[in-house]
Amino acid sequence: MDYAATYANWLRDPEAYWAEAAEGIAWDRRWDHVFDPARGTFGQYFAGGRLNTCFNALDRHVDAGRGEQVALIWDSPLSGTVERFTYRALRHRTARVAGALARLGVRRGERVVIYMPMIPAAVVSMLACARLGAVHSVVFGGFAAAELAKRIEDAQPRAIIAASCGLEPGRVVAYKPMLDAAIELSAHKPDACLIYQRPQLRAELRPGRDHDFAEAETSAAPHEPVPIEATDPLYVLYTSGTTGKPKGVVRDAGGHAVALLTSMRMIYGLGAGDVFWTASDVGWVVGHSYIVYAPLLAGCTTILYEGKPVGTPDAGAFWRVCADHGVKVLFTAPTALRAIKQQDPQAALLARHDLSKLEALYLAGERCDPPTAIWAAETLRRPVVDHWWQTETGWPITAGFRGLGLFPSKPGAGGRPAPGYDVQVLDDAGQVLERGQSGNLAIRLPLPPGCAPTLWNDAAGFRRAYLADFPGWYRTGDAGVIDADGDVSVMGRTDDIINTAGHRLSTGAMEEVLAAHPDVAECAVIGARDALKGQVPVGLVVLKAGVARDPAEVAAELVALVRERIGPVASFKTAHIVARLPKTRSGKILRASLRRLADGEDPKPPPTIDDPAILDEVAATLQRAGLST
Numbered sequence: 001m002d003y004a005a006t007y008a009n010w011l012r013d014p015e016a017y018w019a020e021a022a023e024g025i026a027w028d029r030r031w032d033h034v035f036d037p038a039r040g041t042f043g044q045y046f047a048g049g050r051l052n053t054c055f056n057a058l059d060r061h062v063d064a065g066r067g068e069q070v071a072l073i074w075d076s077p078l079s080g081t082v083e084r085f086t087y088r089a090l091r092h093r094t095a096r097v098a099g100a101l102a103r104l105g106v107r108r109g110e111r112v113v114i115y116m117p118m119i120p121a122a123v124v125s126m127l128a129c130a131r132l133g134a135v136h137s138v139v140f141g142g143f144a145a146a147e148l149a150k151r152i153e154d155a156q157p158r159a160i161i162a163a164s165c166g167l168e169p170g171r172v173v174a175y176k177p178m179l180d181a182a183i184e185l186s187a188h189k190p191d192a193c194l195i196y197q198r199p200q201l202r203a204e205l206r207p208g209r210d211h212d213f214a215e216a217e218t219s220a221a222p223h224e225p226v227p228i229e230a231t232d233p234l235y236v237l238y239t240s241g242t243t244g245k246p247k248g249v250v251r252d253a254g255g256h257a258v259a260l261l262t263s264m265r266m267i268y269g270l271g272a273g274d275v276f277w278t279a280s281d282v283g284w285v286v287g288h289s290y291i292v293y294a295p296l297l298a299g300c301t302t303i304l305y306e307g308k309p310v311g312t313p314d315a316g317a318f319w320r321v322c323a324d325h326g327v328k329v330l331f332t333a334p335t336a337l338r339a340i341k342q343q344d345p346q347a348a349l350l351a352r353h354d355l356s357k358l359e360a361l362y363l364a365g366e367r368c369d370p371p372t373a374i375w376a377a378e379t380l381r382r383p384v385v386d387h388w389w390q391t392e393t394g395w396p397i398t399a400g401f402r403g404l405g406l407f408p409s410k411p412g413a414g415g416r417p418a419p420g421y422d423v424q425v426l427d428d429a430g431q432v433l434e435r436g437q438s439g440n441l442a443i444r445l446p447l448p449p450g451c452a453p454t455l456w457n458d459a460a461g462f463r464r465a466y467l468a469d470f471p472g473w474y475r476t477g478d479a480g481v482i483d484a485d486g487d488v489s490v491m492g493r494t495d496d497i498i499n500t501a502g503h504r505l506s507t508g509a510m511e512e513v514l515a516a517h518p519d520v521a522e523c524a525v526i527g528a529r530d531a532l533k534g535q536v537p538v539g540l541v542v543l544k545a546g547v548a549r550d551p552a553e554v555a556a557e558l559v560a561l562v563r564e565r566i567g568p569v570a571s572f573k574t575a576h577i578v579a580r581l582p583k584t585r586s587g588k589i590l591r592a593s594l595r596r597l598a599d600g601e602d603p604k605p606p607p608t609i610d611d612p613a614i615l616d617e618v619a620a621t622l623q624r625a626g627l628s629t
């Protein structure tokens with residue numbers, strides 16, 4: 001069936017559509033209702049159903065006779081290792097780690113924080129939690145102790161799984177001291193920590209609290225999958241909101257399994273035995289969905305890559321991995337392509353590798369600028385598909401659909417809505433705009449299965465953040481336009497979130513850190529355009545009256561402070577000391593105008609502006625620093 005017919009099918013009878021999709025999952029108990037509008041914040045899927053996601057991702061394939069097929073390939077140029085795990089081997093390890101967690105007292109519904117680099121033990125840990133019915137919460141390794149502490153405090157984990165270290169080019173990142181500091185900072189303390197010792201840097205274990213991961217794994221009895229309610233959480237993934245408090249995005253088990261399995265065939269055109277490589281990190285939603293869960297639910301071989309697009313060892317790294325492992329579809333962020341293009345514009349390194357198995361490239365995580373999309377398509381001579389999604393949705397909102405014969409290839413556009421999503425552009429009053437007009441991208445409720453039903457312990461926050469502004473709609477926080485063909489272009493965020501190298505960051509969180517510096521009176525952090533990372537954060541800071549310090553010295557302290565409190569992933573390298581910030585007459589900093597200025601647009605000062613000259617001053621500062629067009 002083609003895209004139009006499939007989308008029309010869904011629109012005609014969404015419940016029948018999702019009931020049919022759910023047949024691909026093994027259920028311990030079938031659902032009572034495909035969709036129950038009376039439950040949760042906007043309704044819930046597959047209420048009454050019971051399943052185990054780990055069983056569906058591993059055991060089901062072993063039971064079906066594919067136990068010897070490779071499930072996971074770990075390719076780590078940073079440690080010089082390649083390892084392969086069959087479905088049987090991955091199940092064996094996962095069942096034992098689940099047993100080890102159970103022995104530490106972790107029960108169904110309890111949380112386990114996972115703070116790990118891109119190693120197989122991270123995937124095993126996620127699946128082990130799923131096997132037990134425990135709720136994992138993975139924290140990206142580039143976050144500092146204070147950010148980890150916020151997540152520990154909110155998720156209240158019974159146990160934490162961490163590695164002794166991560167590897168970045170040229171440096172070993174010691175994870176354990178950060179974990180210790182985070183636990184120290186957090187009011188909630190876990191009962192136990194499982195520490196995976198990497199040979200590059202071993203960590204000291206605290207007697208009584210810390211346990212060696214490998215020892216615990218080998219000595220534990222394998223644990224059977226524990227069925228949970230389809231509406232129970234499988235995981236919580238914290239993502240940047242508009243303030244320093246991260247949002248705990250909840251993923252419910254049943255809808256997630258159904259949506260992800262459907263997406264593999266429909267969007268990526270992949271099935272059992274195909275090799276899929278998502279070059280992201282398990283700490284992000286893309287890694288959760290398309291390194292771990294979706295490819296395993298579909299019986300594919302997935303690749304876990306511990307390396308970078310450039311420098312490990314060169315800009316041919318991605319092509320080498322595709323060739324070595326016979327990758328059929330590659331998924332990455334545009335920033336990775338920009339990095340490759342910068343170092344190897346003629347793609348000379350590509351010619352050294354046999355990419356005959358590669359059929360398509362998918363991009364997401366940030367807007368793909370047309371020159372990069374065109375370069376990729378001309379270089380690879382294969383479909384390059386930009387697709388748009390968010391941590392909250394868990395799977396693509398818009399895409400190209402290899403499985404349905406639709407490859408939209410308009411550079412700068414993110415494709416058409418996936419069946420399940422009715423995407424429209426709304427004006428600020430919530431009225432649907434005509435095709436071609438820009439505005440707020442919104443999704444008509446209910447959201448499809450797989451999308452977050454709520455925020456962890458914060459249903460009111462979910463309603464406030466996503467449902468309140470436009471009743472009957474989910475507010476995506478993105479601005480964009482839908483053209484006459486129905487292709488959706490996502491232009492950028494409408495709030496205080498920026499995308500740096502495909503990483504979602506909160507400028508509000510950075511402002512909170514800057515404001516805590518004793519010399520800072522007020523500040524704003526904006527996303528300035530960057531040729532490699534898309535956007536980078538830039539701080540504009542007004543010092544307290546009477547502070548007569550060297551501005552460069554204060555700026556360096558502010559840069560160090562953000563790295564220490566949020567982490568290197570913030571990429572906060574620039575702070576400018578300015579005399580004043582543009583404000584309304586009532587004293588509110590005009591962040592929206594600053595945002596437009598940083599985007600190189602006319603900042604459109606609102607009529608309430610106190611002194612329009614200040615915007616010009618800031619524009620001049622940004623221009624002098626080469627940060628604005």
Ligand code: COA
Nearest residue numbers: 141142168279280286333335336339364365501502568569
């Ligand atoms: N643990 C510890 N530190 C980390 C880290 C991790 N897991 N990931 C990144 N960092 C550090 C980096 O070492 C860097 O530190 P530095 O300031 O000392 O150089 C800093 O965080 C910023 O990282 P990043 O923004 O990723 O920049 P980079 O210069 O290291 O790499 C790219 C640039 C483009 C190569 C890289 O960002 C990339 O591969 N991006 C793809 C992003 C992606 O896959 N996103 C997922 C969404 S689909």
Ligand code: AMP
Nearest residue numbers: 364365366367387388389390391490504
């Ligand atoms: P995250 O929650 O980290 O996945 O980030 C989600 C945000 O990234 C979205 O709200 C968008 O702003 C941006 N984004 C993701 N994919 C795309 C895309 N294909 N095009 C434009 N922006 C994107």
